[in-house]
Structure formats: C-alpha cells, structure tokens
Amino acid sequence: MAAITTEIPQATPQAAIAPAKSPGFWSGVVKKLCRDxxxxxxxxxxxxxVLIAVFAPYLAPYDPTKGSVIRRLKPIGTPxxxxxxxxxxxxxxxxxxxxxxxxxxxxxVPVPIAFIIGSAxxxxxxxxxxxxxxxIMRTVDVFYAFPSVLLAVALSGALGSGLTNALVxxxxxxxxxxxxxxxxxxxxxxxxxxVDAARASGxxxxxxIRVHILGNVLGPIFVFATSLISxxxxxxxxxxxxxxxxxxxxxxxxxxxxxxxxxxYNNPAVAALPGVMIFITSICFNLFSDGLRxxxxxxx
Amino acid sequence: xxxxxxxxxxxNLNVTFNRGRRPVKAVNGVSLTxxxxxxxxxxxxxxxxxxxxxxxLLRLHPKGTDINGAMKVAGRDVMALSTRDLGNLRGAVVSxxxxxxxxxxxxxxxxxxxxxxxxxxxxxxxRSEAAARALALFQKVRIxxxxxxxxxxxxxxxxxxxxxxMIAMALACNPKVLLADEPTTALDATVQIQILLLIRExxxxxxxxxxxxxxxxxxxxxxxxxxAVMYAGRIVEEGRVADVIKAPKHPYTQGLLGARVELxxxxxxxxxxxxxxPDLANMxxxxxxxxxxxxxxxxxxxxxxxxxxGGDAGRVACLQYA
Numbered sequence: 001m002a003a004i005t006t007e008i009p010q011a012t013p014q015a016a017i018a019p020a021k022s023p024g025f026w027s028g029v030v031k032k033l034c035r036d037x038x039x040x041x042x043x044x045x046x047x048x049x050v051l052i053a054v055f056a057p058y059l060a061p062y063d064p065t066k067g068s069v070i071r072r073l074k075p076i077g078t079p080x081x082x083x084x085x086x087x088x089x090x091x092x093x094x095x096x097x098x099x100x101x102x103x104x105x106x107x108x109v110p111v112p113i114a115f116i117i118g119s120a121x122x123x124x125x126x127x128x129x130x131x132x133x134x135x136i137m138r139t140v141d142v143f144y145a146f147p148s149v150l151l152a153v154a155l156s157g158a159l160g161s162g163l164t165n166a167l168v169x170x171x172x173x174x175x176x177x178x179x180x181x182x183x184x185x186x187x188x189x190x191x192x193x194x195v196d197a198a199r200a201s202g203x204x205x206x207x208x209i210r211v212h213i214l215g216n217v218l219g220p221i222f223v224f225a226t227s228l229i230s231x232x233x234x235x236x237x238x239x240x241x242x243x244x245x246x247x248x249x250x251x252x253x254x255x256x257x258x259x260x261x262x263x264x265y266n267n268p269a270v271a272a273l274p275g276v277m278i279f280i281t282s283i284c285f286n287l288f289s290d291g292l293r294x295x296x297x298x299x300x
Numbered sequence: 301x302x303x304x305x306x307x308x309x310x311x312n313l314n315v316t317f318n319r320g321r322r323p324v325k326a327v328n329g330v331s332l333t334x335x336x337x338x339x340x341x342x343x344x345x346x347x348x349x350x351x352x353x354x355x356x357l358l359r360l361h362p363k364g365t366d367i368n369g370a371m372k373v374a375g376r377d378v379m380a381l382s383t384r385d386l387g388n389l390r391g392a393v394v395s396x397x398x399x400x401x402x403x404x405x406x407x408x409x410x411x412x413x414x415x416x417x418x419x420x421x422x423x424x425x426x427r428s429e430a431a432a433r434a435l436a437l438f439q440k441v442r443i444x445x446x447x448x449x450x451x452x453x454x455x456x457x458x459x460x461x462x463x464x465x466m467i468a469m470a471l472a473c474n475p476k477v478l479l480a481d482e483p484t485t486a487l488d489a490t491v492q493i494q495i496l497l498l499i500r501e502x503x504x505x506x507x508x509x510x511x512x513x514x515x516x517x518x519x520x521x522x523x524x525x526x527x528a529v530m531y532a533g534r535i536v537e538e539g540r541v542a543d544v545i546k547a548p549k550h551p552y553t554q555g556l557l558g559a560r561v562e563l564x565x566x567x568x569x570x571x572x573x574x575x576x577x578p579d580l581a582n583m584x585x586x587x588x589x590x591x592x593x594x595x596x597x598x599x600x601x602x603x604x605x606x607x608x609x610g611g612d613a614g615r616v617a618c619l620q621y622a
Contacts, residue, residue, distance in 0.1 A: 130363065193403035200358055200398075201391030201418045201469070204383070211417065215408040 032295035039291020042284040049281060053100040060094035065249045073267045084270040086256070087263050092270055095251040096277055102163070102252040106245065107233030107281070110167055114174035115225040121175065122182025123217060127190055127209055137183055144176040152235050156244035166245040170235055174228055181224045185217045219296050226289035230282030237278050253278050306333035306372075307477060307509040308357065313369035315352050315361065315533075322581040323366075326352040328533035330369075331607070332511075334477075339503060339510040341524035341541075343517060343556075347577055349533040350513045354479050357511070358390050374476050392422040395470040397499075399482040401462035405454040411465045412450030415472055422473045437468040441498060460491035467498065471506070478503070480512045484519060496523050517556055521545055529553050532578050532588035535607055539614025549616040551593045587619065595620065 033039055052059060067088035074085040083092035125136035143151065155169030189195065190213065198212050237254025239245035246252040248259065256274040264271045315327035327349040334340045342350040356367055357378060371378040374393050381389060398404035406414060415434040416427060425433075431450075438446035441464040454462060463483060470478060480499065484492040500523055503510050514520050520527050521541055528538040529552065537550040548554045555573040575592035578584065587593070590600040599619055607617040 193398055193400055194406045196360060197396070197398055197404040198406070199390065200360055200396040201472075202387045202389070202421050203417075204387050207421070211409075212406050215406065 029292075029295045033291055036291045036294065039288050039295070042287035042291065045280065045284045046288060049100055049284075050104065052097055053104050056097045056101055060091075060097045062091040062094045064090060064094040064098040064251045066090065073263055073270065075267055076269050076273075083273060084267065086260055086270065088259075092273055095256060096253070096273060099251040099253045099256060099274065099277070102246055102250060103233065103236065103254070103278070103281070106163070106166060106170070106236030106240075106252070107229055107285075110170035110174055110232050110236075111225050111229050113171045114178050114228070115221065117171070118175040118178025119182045119218070119221050122179035122184075122221075123186045123209065123213060125179070126183040126186025127205070127213060129187070129190070133183070133187075137180075140176045140179045140183075143172070144180060148173050148177075148231070149235060149238060152239060153242060153244065156239050161244045161247060163246055166236060166239050169239075170232055173235065174225075174232065177228065178221060178225060182217065182221050185220050186213055189213055189216045223289060223293040223296060226292055227286060229289070230285040233278060233282045233285070237274075305336065307336050307338075307374055308332070308334040308511065309370075309372040310353070310357070311370045313353065313356060313367070313371065315349070315356055315368075316366040317361075318364045318366065319362075320581075324581045325583065326533055326580060327356065330530075330533070330535055332528055332535065332538075334509045334511060336476075336509055337503070337507045338526065339500075339512060339524045340526045340528060341512045341514055341520035342528050342530060343514060343520050344530035345515055345577060347580065348530040350515075350530050351481055352533075353530070354396075354481060354511050354513050357477075357479060358394055358396065359386060388422070391418055391475070392473045393475055394477040394479060395473070395475040396479040396481065397463075397466050397470050397483045400486045401459060401466045402454060402486075404466060405462060405469075407454055410451050410453055411457070411462075411469075415450075415465075415469050418469055418472045433472070434468070437472060438465070440471070440502070441465070441468045443468070459487050460494065463487060463491075463495050464498065467495075467502070471502065474506070476509060478508045478510045480510060482513055482515070485514070485516075492519070493522075499523065517545075517560065529556070532583070533580060534588065534617060535615075536589065536618070537614070537616045538607070539616075543614050549614065549621060550589075550618050551595045551620075552589050555592075587617075 067090040069089060071081070071085050072089040073087060074081050076082070076084045078084055081091050081093070083096065086092055086095065121136060121140065125133045146154070152169050152173045155172055156166055159165035159169060195208055195212055198208050203211070236245060237252075237257065240252050240254035241258040243258070246255050248255060253274040257278075260271040260274065310333070311331045313327055313330045314325070317324045317326055330349070330353050332340065332353070342353060344350045352361070355361060357371060357373060359367065359378060361367065367379070369379075373389070376389060376393070378386075378389070405411060412431065412434050415437065416430040419425060419430040419433055420427065434450055435446055438450060443449050443461060443464050449457065449461070449465070457465065466483075478499075483499070484495050487495060496519060499510070499512075502508070512520070512523055524541050526539065527541050527544045528535050529544070529550065530536065531552050537544060537548065537553045544553060545557065548557050552573070558571045559573065561570065573592055578588050578591070584591075586601040586603060587596070587605055590596045593600065597619075603619060605617045605619045607615045608621065609615055
C-alpha cells in the first residue's frame with residue numbers, strides 16, 4: 001500500500017506536464033513482439049543460425065570439403081564426428097555449419113530484392129488504376145500462373161546453374177507474388193477518404209504515394225515478404241537438389257540432401273540432417289512472420 | 301445572388317460519371333453563388349448531387365468524369381487551372397472537411413504531423429514553425445491539452461475530437477472558402493451541435509465563405525444564411541433560410557419540411573414523401589420530382605422547369621410559379 005501511495009503522486013504530474021508522446025508505430029510493434037513467446041523463440045533460433053553462418057570458420061571442427069574414404073557414412077554420435085559423416089567422409093557438423101551460409105543467403109537475398117521491385121510495380125499499378133493497372137497486372141499474372149517451383153526451375157535451367165543465376169531466378173519468381181499483394185492493398189487504400197483529403201489539401205500524386213500510400217501499404221507487403229523467406233529457402237534447396245543452384249563440393253543444405261540421398265538406406269538419420277535444418281529454418285521464418293503480422297495489426 | 305462580388309460562382313455546372321455501362325448525370329445545370337462571409341447550405345437526399353457539386357469546386361472527381369460549366373472561386377477559373385495550380389488552390393484557398401473524420405485522416409501518422417505537412421505543402425516554413433501553427437490551430441478549435449493531442453494517432457481520439465482536428469487542418473493555410481461535406485453526420489447529437497457552433501464561430505471570425513452539404517434541414521437552418529435544395533442533380537429551390545423554412549415554395553421542400561419529427565405531434569408515423577428518387581442513369585423527360593409530386597399536373601411530365609425568381613431573393617424551379 002505504502003509503495004502505491006508514494007508512486008501515484010510521482011506518476012501523475014509527470015504525465016500532466018511532459019507532453020506524453022504517443023508511442024510510435026514501430027515501438028508498439030516491438031513491444032507486442034516481446035510479449036509473443038513463439039515469435040521470440042523463432043527469432044532467437046534465427047539469430048543463432050545467422051551467428052553460426054557468420055562465424056562458421058571458428059565453429060566448424062573440420063574443413064567441410066575435406067573427405068576421407070575410410071570414414072564414410074559414420075552414424076550420428078561417432079566420437080569426433082558428433083553428427084556423423086557423409087558419403088565422402090566429410091564431417092556433417094562442419095558441413096551443416098558452412099551450409100548455413102549459402103542456404104541463408106539463397107533464402108534471404110531474393111526476398112528483399114523482389115520486395116523492392118514487386119512493391120514498386122504493384123503500387124504503381126494500384127495507384128494508376130484503369131488501363132495501366134490492367135496492363136501491368138495481366139503481365140504479372142502470366143508469371144504468376146506458373147507454379148513457383150516450375151518457374152524457378154525453368155529460369156535457372158535457362159540461365160544455367162550457379163549461385164547468382166539461382167538468386168536471379170528466385171527473385172523473378174517472387175516479384176509477381178509481391179506485386180499482386182502490393183497492388184491489392186494499394187487499390188484498397190487509394191479509394192479511402194484520407195487520400196481524397198490529401199488531394200483536397202493540395203497534395204500531388206508523388207506526395208500521396210510517398211506519404212499516404214507507402215505508409216499504409218508497406219506493412220502488409222512486408223509481412224507477406226517475410227513469409228516468402230521460408231518459401232525461398234525451400235525453393236533454393238530444391239534448385240540445389242536438382243543441380244541448378246550451388247555446385248559441389250560447396251556445402252549447401254539442399255545440395256547436401258541431394259548427394260546424401262544415395263545413403264538414405266544405409267544411414268537415414270545422417271541423410272535427413274540437412275532436411276531437418278531446412279525445416280527448422282523455414283518454420284522459424286514462418287513463425288516469426290506470423291508473430292510480426294499479429295504485432296503489426298493496429299486494431300488488436 | 302445578393303452578394304455583389306461572389307467568392308464562389310458556379311454557373312450551369314454539369315457532371316457526368318462515365319463509370320459502368322451508362323453515363324450517370326449526377327449534376328444537371330447547377331448554378332450557385334456564395335458571397336464573401338456567407339454560408340450556403342446544400343440540402344438534399346442521398347444521390348441528389350450535393351456532394352458532387354461541392355467536390356467539383358476542387359475537381360476532385362475520379363478520372364473519366366465529365367465536368368462542364370463555369371466555376372470561379374476567389375477570382376480563379378477552376379476549370380482552366382493546370383494540375384499544379386489546382387494543387388496550389390486546394391487546401392490554401394479552398395479547403396474541405398469530410399464527413400467521416402476517422403477515414404479522412406491517415407491512420408499511420410500523428411495528427412500534428414498531418415497538419416504540419418499540409419502547412420508545409422503550401423508555405424515555405426520550417427517544421428518547428430509549422431508545429432507551432434498546428435498547436436495554435438488546435439487551441440483555436442478548442443481541443444483540450446493540445447500539445448498532447450497533436451502527438452496522437454487518429455485511432456486514439458474520439459469522433460468529435462477528430463472532427464475538430466479535421467477543421468483545424470482545413471483552416472491550416474487560412475483558406476477563403478471552406479467546403480463541408482456533411483461534417484456532423486457521423487457524430488452523435490450532442491457533439492453535432494458543438495461542431496456546428498464551432499464552424500459558425502470560426503466562419504464569422506475568419507470571414508469564410510462556406511458551402512455546407514447536409515441532408516438535415518435542422519442543421520441547415522442552424523448554420524446557413526441561404527439554403528439551396530437539390531433534387532436529382534438540380535437545384536429546385538434557393539433562398540434565405542428564413543424564407544425557405546417559413547414559406548417553402550417547391551413541393552419537394554414542402555415535403556421535406558413536412559417530414560420533420562416535430563410535426564408528428566406524438567404520432568408514431570412521420571409524414572413522408574411517397575416514392576423514391578429517380579434513377580440518374582435513366583432520367584425521364586419533365587420535372588424529376590413530378591412522379592412523387594402531389595401537386596403535379598400534365599405539363600410537369602414533359603417540361604423541365606427552370607430556376608426562376610420567385611419573389612424576395614428566392615428562386616424556385618417549379619412550373620406552378622413559372
């Protein structure tokens with residue numbers, strides 16, 4: 001009781017004198033995220049993965065490319081090789097650690113690029129409306145009509161294998177999806193009263209897009225884009241698995257899954273490990289993006 | 301008509317929307333003048349073209365809308381303005397208050413920021429100066445604890461408070477003309493009267509010319525100097541408030557006044573105007589009100605009445621007075 005009575009007189013004058021600034025949008029999002037244990041755990045795992053990828057040379061016990069014929073396909077728990085060895089006798093733990101680098105790059109890089117290009121296309125189409133909208137969006141729909149895996153494979157196949165080409169094809173796959181979302185949100189916002197009100201107070205098209213459209217549209221697109229990271233991870237793994245992404249002997253989880261598939265009957269636990277990593281990473285990105293969506297919903 | 305040098309001068313305005321299969325003629329030959337420091341209420345039911353008339357003054361219609369006629373605001377020909385000049389006109393000379401303040405303010409910015417942006421759009425001032433002016437405006441529209449309220453987002457404020465903020469924003473650049481699009485419709489009754497009194501007071505103080513769109517004849521009587529009654533895209537009666545309310549000439553105005561709650565005298569049914577407004581995409585020849593008019597005669601079905609002087613300063617568009 002004593003604590004309460006002493007606290008209240010301190011709190012009220014502060015609130016009255018200082019113009020209590022309403023907390024900004026992003027600090028509210030952060031606050032809400034902090035109260036979401038699932039999203040926090042997912043974020044924690046992702047941070048750890050990134051750290052592992054960054055400090056791979058210090059963490060990996062062995063060279064990930066150096067194999068040995070005598071210690072091929074050791075099971076999990078072998079002394080010295082905690083996670084066993086692969087079909088060429090390379091240490092699985094080291095390869096998984098190094099693999100995080102390429103896998104994360106291939107998962108994460110295409111999304112922000114596609115986010116920028118796709119948002120620009122979608123917002124332009126949504127704001128312009130009419131014929132321009134139809135023209136842009138029908139073109140986008142042509143790309144959207146292909147299943148994403150098929151499109152990625154086709155593009156990578158056409159461009160040839162390699163990391164850069166895989167990144168380019170993944171970006172192209174995501175642009176139509178993001179453009180669709182951007183267009184639909186922009187079309188909704190464009191018709192709202194505050195856009196009219198801005199125009200009625202003298203704002204021109206550029207100002208309206210920059211201030212009112214972007215401010216209201218980026219949130220939803222951003223959330224959608226974060227959910228694409230996990231898709232990108234899986235697609236990238238798929239490309240590598242098909243030999244269209246990273247080339248051996250580089251360590252990448254999708255590629256490792258491919259090369260280990262011959263060992264699936266002899267040593268299934270080791271063969272599944274890269275898949276487990278892909279699963280964990282993509283589910284963490286998904287959970288985090290779910291949490292972000294909940295936190296960015298102003299109405300709740 | 302009474303004003304010698306009108307601030308707003310609309311003559312023979314026609315607005316046609318080309319959306320959908322058929323063009324819709326929302327405004328049909330409207331002429332209206334508003335003098336300096338005068339409040340004119342545009343009265344009419346939904347779809348009678350009152351908001352469309354008002355928005356034409358800022359050319360705020362969607363693309364593909366045909367606007368014909370002559371409109372002059374504060375000596376400027378609105379129809380001839382370039383996009384850039386139109387932007388300079390909007391907000392600085394003519395500003396607008398919307399019906400639904402919750403929708404007319406951007407949810408992702410603080411209200412203070414939005415007012416500052418409006419000021420900085422039209423005048424070369426620093427942000428801190430704009431912020432100081434926003435604060436003064438908030439005090440003028442009597443928002444309690446204005447410093448704190450400026451930092452609020454629209455969802456943190458009540459409807460009445462938001463409408464005050466909206467008015468503050470509309471007045472930010474000292475306009476000559478205020479267009480109010482049913483600014484009290486979305487508010488509850490006690491707040492309505494406060495907002496009306498505020499607009500009236502600010503209008504007198506700043507000498508604003510106001511077009512006030514409403515469908516509530518009581519609100520119109522409260523705030524306006526003159527009333528223009530619209531039906532199906534035309535002005536059917538226009539005159540000083542007292543004249544129109546005391547001695548309505550057009551059968552539609554008579555019907556509107558007859559439908560007031562006060563006249564029901566405790567009966568549970570109100571007097572109504574039978575029928576419904578005509579389809580603007582499919583207008584019949586003759587007076588648009590004729591099918592619903594109790595006083596209609598044969599000629600009403602074929603001749604469109606023009607707005608003619610009906611004694612005093614009023615004008616009426618009805619064949620009875622032609």
